[in-house]
Amino acid sequence: MATYRILENPDLESALKTIKEGLMRNHLLIIIGECYIDYEGRSASKLGLGERIVIIKQDGAVLVHRPKGYSPVNWQPSTTTIEVWLRSGEGLSLLAVRNRPREYLRILFTKIFTIIEGVFHDSAEFVMYLSESEIRDIIFENPDLLEPGFKPLEKEKRIGQGAVDIYGLDSNNNHVLVEIKRVMGDREAVLQLYNYVENYKNGVENNVRGILLAPSFTPGALELLAKLKLEFKEIDLRKLRLLSQSSKKKPNSTLFEYMNEKGRD
Amino acid sequence: MATYRILENPDLESALKTIKEGLMRNHLLIIIGECYIDYEGRSASKLGLGERIVIIKQDGAVLVHRPKGYSPVNWQPSTTTIEVWLRSGEGLSLLAVRNRPREYLRILFTKIFTIIEGVFHDSAEFVMYLSESEIRDIIFENPDLLEPGFKPLEKEKRIGQGAVDIYGLDSNNNHVLVEIKRVMGDREAVLQLYNYVENYKNGVENNVRGILLAPSFTPGALELLAKLKLEFKEIDLRKLRLLSQSSKKKPNSTLFEYMNEKGRD
DNA sequence: ATCTCTATTTCGGGA
DNA sequence: TCCCGAAGTAGAGAT
Incomplete structure (x- = not known):
């Protein structure tokens, strides 16, 4: 149970x-106040006076949030050292230092409105569905989804420095390299596939096909695919999700399912 | 001045x-409590019961933070609609819906420890130094940093669907395409450059050089550069930062500079 | 420790 | 609006 003040x-x-005290005990801190912020490290930034939410997590991660927007304006991932001291006549100074890469985050609070300090508990398991690796596994188990007669042989096959998602043979024994994207396929994805195909051709064979698998494609990607003589195929995520659900044991009933069953009212 | 309760x-x-009330007035909300979370949209996830910080920003962005780690475990960028209602005997239900892409974030609070609700003001300007575009401008103004005799002609020159950072001519009137990376150059950066060079060659000329500019390079990138007959050059970010500072009017003195001058004690 | 690649990436800029 | 590429990307997995 949470213990905080x-x-x-x-x-x-x-x-x-x-x-x-909070820092010493690795507690969570939420500091709401008016502050200046300076950052220097891989890049450098400064931010003038404004009202912000600063969160210091129990592992030392620091987040500075403005009143709007998803992203923190400044931050520090789990940091080795956080120091705090008073600067007489100016305010309360906080310095969060990260070692690799060496980065400094400095916050000068001129006013502090509210502080929350304490311990919070959260050991629940986080489960994510339909990641790219999950899609890859479904295609591997259901190779006809790619094309009839496709024989998948290896997942994450190393080619050069990278690894192609699926390697296999088609019905004419051509080598097939499959690159999978969970989101719209773009030029970058095509270049990735091209790199695998060229690398594999140089190493081994000439009858090598490259296929980009994605739910949809940007025009630029389609153009580049044609130019580089690569293939593509659309995948239907909804269909894959159903296959995934039927093939593996049902997870425990979720709140989401529960809400769907019951509706909102 | 912040007004909150x-x-x-x-x-x-x-x-x-x-x-x-907070939602109606587009106020900031910080809700600390015990909750379940389900997400469904581009992907899907579920998270069991645990103590978390939920932040709803003044533009509707929703963040769910666990007691550890930089990243929110679930979130919704600035959302069109957030609804909240009681589920008798179960808790307080919050639904944040985003339209494009269509995504649902559902939070069921079983306990609420603390709520902060109010308006916060922050209109300060955020300034970031040494972004990639800034580096590009410095190279453009100081072309000898690339190589003696280089004549830059165009920034962000469109080639195919993309745009190469700098286009120009070398002392032998070869066409030069320069791709700049602010961080370590990797295979992806090389492929990007390669794509520009091939595209440009097809379109126009044969004497085209491609140069990747980065503070350092991965081994894979160097290998690929050699294979694709592309060039590379290291840039010294510290040197660039000095050039940048001396060439443009000094920004207002920052807290950071101030602290550096004075030291901590 | 380094490198590679994914991500519910988010965000901003240009066509 | 869509598309493309940057980001202090962070984080995970493999070598």
């Missing part, structure tokens, strides 16, 4: 004390 | 009322 409108000394 | 240990009815 809330400080409202703390003076900076109390804020400092609370934040220091 | 904090509810501690609200019953679900009060929580519902506060969240509804």
